Structures are given as structure tokens and as C-alpha cells.
Amino acid sequence: MLIEINYKKSFINNNPTNLILFTDEKFSTTNLKKHVSNSEYSYILDILKSKNPQKKILSFEISSKRKLFLISFKKNLSSSDAENLGAEFHEILKNTNLNECNLNSNSISSSLKNFIGHFLHGLKLKSYLFEKYKTKKNKKKIKIIVTGSNIPNNKDQIKFKSIEDGTFYTRDLVSEPGNVLHPDEYAKRLNSLKKYGLKINIYDEKKLKKLGMNTLLGVGQGSIRGSYLVTMEWKGLKNNSNPLAFVGKGVCFDTGGISLKPAKFMEDMTYDMAGSAVVVGLMKSLALRKAKVNAVGVVGLVENMPGGNAQRPGDIVKSYSGKTVEILNTDAEGRLVLADALTYTEKKFRPKFIIDLATLTGAIIVSLGSEYAGLFSNNDKLSKQLIEAGENVEEKVWRMPLNKNFDKLIDSKNADMQNINYVGGAGSTTAAQFLQRFIIHKTPWAHLDIAGMAFSKYGGALNSGGATGYGVRLLNKLIEDHYE
Numbered sequence: 246m247l248i249e250i251n252y253k254k255s256f257i258n259n260n261p262t263n264l265i266l267f268t269d270e271k272f273s274t275t276n277l278k279k280h281v282s283n284s285e286y287s288y289i290l291d292i293l294k295s296k297n298p299q300k301k302i303l304s305f306e307i308s309s310k311r312k313l314f315l316i317s318f319k320k321n322l323s324s325s326d327a328e329n330l331g332a333e334f335h336e337i338l339k340n341t342n343l344n345e346c347n348l349n350s351n352s353i354s355s356s357l358k359n360f361i362g363h364f365l366h367g368l369k370l371k372s373y374l375f376e377k378y379k380t381k382k383n384k385k386k387i388k389i390i391v392t393g394s395n396i397p398n399n400k401d402q403i404k405f406k407s408i409e410d411g412t413f414y415t416r417d418l419v420s421e422p423g424n425v426l427h428p429d430e431y432a433k434r435l436n437s438l439k440k441y442g443l444k445i446n447i448y449d450e451k452k453l454k455k456l457g458m459n460t461l462l463g464v465g466q467g468s469i470r471g472s473y474l475v476t477m478e479w480k481g482l483k484n485n486s487n488p489l490a491f492v493g494k495g496v497c498f499d500t501g502g503i504s505l506k507p508a509k510f511m512e513d514m515t516y517d518m519a520g521s522a523v524v525v526g527l528m529k530s531l532a533l534r535k536a537k538v539n540a541v542g543v544v545g546l547v548e549n550m551p552g553g554n555a556q557r558p559g560d561i562v563k564s565y566s567g568k569t570v571e572i573l574n575t576d577a578e579g580r581l582v583l584a585d586a587l588t589y590t591e592k593k594f595r596p597k598f599i600i601d602l603a604t605l606t607g608a609i610i611v612s613l614g615s616e617y618a619g620l621f622s623n624n625d626k627l628s629k630q631l632i633e634a635g636e637n638v639e640e641k642v643w644r645m646p647l648n649k650n651f652d653k654l655i656d657s658k659n660a661d662m663q664n665i666n667y668v669g670g671a672g673s674t675t676a677a678q679f680l681q682r683f684i685i686h687k688t689p690w691a692h693l694d695i696a697g698m699a700f701s702k703y704g705g706a707l708n709s710g711g712a713t714g715y716g717v718r719l720l721n722k723l724i725e726d727h728y729e
Contacts, residue, residue: 262311263313334364335371347389375712415716474585477528494579495520495546505576523695530721545585559573571664600691612673619643637722651674651678
């Protein structure tokens with residue numbers, strides 16, 4: 246269902262259109278009288294007296310042409326509460342045959358700054374559908390005309406819309422099938438982001454070979470598609486201060502390579518590029534809202550296929566950092582892509598911090614399910630900021646351990662390290678421990694394992710199932726609160 250939102254300052258009382266009003270959790274009617282006619286007010290009052298409302302949202306058929314929604318909210322409301330309320334309202338709206346509603350912001354009495362903005366943000370995020378390949382599309386459209394004095398200002402309207410656009414772009418990328426969004430096509434799409442003011446550099450296989458990015462190239466060498474490293478730079482500050490850096494794993498399809506995955510559920514491996522999609526969505530969002538920050542996004546784009554030229558278990562490759570890696574399992578490929586991307590990002594951009602995102606391990610799903618992303622970091626301050634930002638937008642992270650004692654599990658007899666822990670156990674931690682070895686200059690770094698968060702079969706509070714866009718709002722909040 247498409248939601249169109251228009252803002253207008255004035256509200257015409259007794260306008261015959263469908264009406265959305267707000268009240269407290271006890272459904273007090275004191276503030277409603279000035280927003281409806283006397284007969285409508287009496288009708289609402291009678292119904293409320295005859296029923297003891299148990300739901301947060303009530304609807305009234307005022308006439309055959311007019312419907313009224315009464316939305317209650319608790320006193321100490323958080324921004325996430327308001328967004329979840331908006332998402333709940335979406336689920337009610339989509340089951341109606343309405344075309345237009347008027348939301349009267351003057352009916353609101355809330356201590357939460359930008360209540361309307363957060364409410365509509367949740368409604369919009371919940372409305373996302375990916376129907377690009379359906380012949381029969383959902384053409385339902387509802388226009389919401391927002392009036393009154395409590396509407397978001399222009400700056401906040403741009404901020405909310407930019408985050409929605411960035412999140413939707415991430416969801417679009419993750420939802421694309423592997424035969425469409427292969428690395429060649431992905432690189433082309435990223436190049437088109439120049440129109441938003443991003444500086445895009447695309448490194449193809451020839452350039453990557455020259456740079457010595459052999460761990461990244463090794464993953465993609467079995468595919469007929471190319472392998473790429475793409476950098477996206479946003480300069481929102483006039484100075485040349487060191488940027489914030491975000492790195493994403495972009496395995497467009499992951500068969501496991503020679504270490505082939507089981508056939509069951511392999512179709513889900515189209516979303517193994519979700520980490521890169523979050524970085525892309527974030528960079529688009531920063532550009533759209535003209536964020537006052539310098540930032541860079543770096544993504545490694547590959548396809549992991551079992552071809553005649555594919556990487557073999559037992560191969561030894563030299564990374565961009567100069568460190569050598571013994572490949573014991575070709576399905577532990579994401580860390581190989583990130584290894585070169587991390588070292589290159591640190592050396593090239595000398596960032597204030599590096600945050601990488603990846604659907605890296607199934608082990609993190611065993612640990613945290615689909616409620617938290619795994620957070621691994623060498624920096625307490627950055628970890629604390631991420632945890633707080635995650636709580637604020639309900640894209641939660643849980644810090645997991647890193648310790649030098651785990652290093653022995655990835656030390657190799659034949660190279661500097663091996664790409665899996667063959668002893669077993671601590672799969673997510675040893676993967677993060679592996680990545681940490683490629684942060685050469687001790688730059689503050691955090692790794693987010695989003696394997697359980699990037700895709701949801703059953704849907705969540707602010708998404709209806711499928712690609713979630715997890716991470717875009719989290720990182721936007723981190724930047725907004727601490728770095729702008």
C-alpha cells in the first residue's frame with residue numbers, strides 16, 4: 246500500500262473527509278470537542294461510554310462517507326513508541342477502502358518532540374512492499390493530509406524522508422534476485438548515486454589485482470561476473486577532517502563455493518549482500534539530508550560460485566595487508582571480502598572509526614536470534630554509542646567478546662591465519678577475531694554481524710517481512726547524536 250503524505254498548516258473544521266485524531270490512553274474526550282461537530286462528538290461519547298476500549302486505536306463510522314480514527318498514546322512516549330504506533334495504524338489502514346484521511350496534529354498533547362514525525366515515520370516504514378516482479382501489483386494508495394501546528398518543520402521532514410528513502414533503497418537491493426543484482430549490475434547502480442552528491446570510485450578486477458586484494462578476488466574467481474570494491478564519499482563539512490567509515494560485505498549470491506551449501510534455503514543467499522546494502526542506504530540517506538559530517542562507505546562486491554576457476558579449500562592467498570590466509574572452507578567467504586576492504590579503508594581514508602556490517606555467521610543467529618545484531622569491537626566508547634543508538638531506534642545490538650585467547654583457533658600451520666576455526670565453537674567470535682587482524686593501526690572499529698537481522702520471514706514492528714533495512718536507522722542515529 247502506497248502512503249502519500251502532504252503537509253498543510255491550516256485545518257478546516259468539519260471538513261467531510263476521514264479524520265485522524267489523538268487522545269490519551271484513557272480516551273479522554275476533553276480535547277476532541279473543538280475538532281469535530283457537536284453531533285459527531287455526542288456520537289463518539291456515547292460509543293466510548295458503552296464500551297471499555299481495550300485497543301490503542303478505535304474507528305468510528307460517522308457516516309457512509311466519513312470515518313474517524315481515534316488513536317490513544319501513553320503519557321511518557323518514546324520516539325520508538327510513536328513509530329510503532331504509526332506502524333500499527335498502517336495495519337488498520339491497509340484493511341480499509343479509504344483513499345484520503347486528514348490527520349489533525351492540533352489534537353495532540355505530547356511531551357515527545359516531533360511526535361507526528363515519528364508516528365508518520367513508522368507508518369511509512371511499515372508500508373514498504375517489494376512487488377517489482379509481480380504482474381499484479383498492489384495499487385492501493387492512501388493520501389494523508391497532515392494539518393495543524395504540530396507538524397514537523399522542513400528540516401525534520403527532510404530528515405525523516407531521507408532515512409525512509411535510504412532504508413527503502415537498502416530493502417530494494419536486498420530484495421533483488423541474484424540473477425539481476427550480480428556484482429556487475431550492483432556496481433552500475435552505485436555509480437548512479439553520483440547524482441546525490443556522492444563521490445563514487447569503482448575498482449574492477451584489474452585495479453584490485455594491481456592493489457593486491459587477493460582475499461576479495463579469491464572469493465569471486467569462480468564466477469563469470471566481475472568482482473569490485475566501490476567507495477562512496479560524502480563531504481558534508483567544509484574542512485578536510487577525517488571521515489567516519491562504514492564497510493559492507495556484498496556477496497551478491499553465496500553458494501558456498503567449492504564448500505557447497507545444502508540446497509535447502511540456498512535461495513535466501515541473495516541477501517548475503519545486506520551488509521553492503523546498509524552502507525549504501527546510509528550513504529544515500531546522508532547525502533539526501535545533507536548531513537554535516539564527512540563519511541565514506543566502502544563495499545566489496547563478489548559472487549561466490551563453484552566454477553572451474555573457483556577457489557579451493559587448502560589454497561593460500563596474500564591479502565592487501567600483506568598477511569597470508571589459508572582457505573580451509575570457501576563458505577567462510579565474507580570475512581575474506583571484508584579483510585581487504587577494512588585494511589584499504591583504514592590506509593586510504595584514515596577514518597575516525599570503522600564500522601563494518603555483514604551477514605557473516607549463522608552462529609550469531611544461534612546466539613541472538615532475530616532480536617539483536619552481534620557487536621564486536623576494540624573500542625568501549627564506540628560500542629556504548631552503538632548500543633545506545635540501537636536502543637533509541639529499536640535496532641538493537643549486543644556486545645560479544647573479543648580476546649587474544651581466541652587467536653589460537655584461527656592460527657594456521659601453513660600461513661599467518663586460517664579462515665575458519667576447525668576446532669568448533671565461538672564461530673561468530675573467531676570470525677570477528679579474524680577481521681580484527683586487518684585493522685592494522687588500531688583505529689576504533691566495530692563489527693556488526695547482522696545475519697539474524699537483515700531479513701525476516703515473519704516481519705517486525707516496522708517491516709512487513711522480507712528485507713528489513715536493519716542498520717540504516719541505527720547508524721543515522723549514531724551519527725546524528727554523536728558526530729554531527
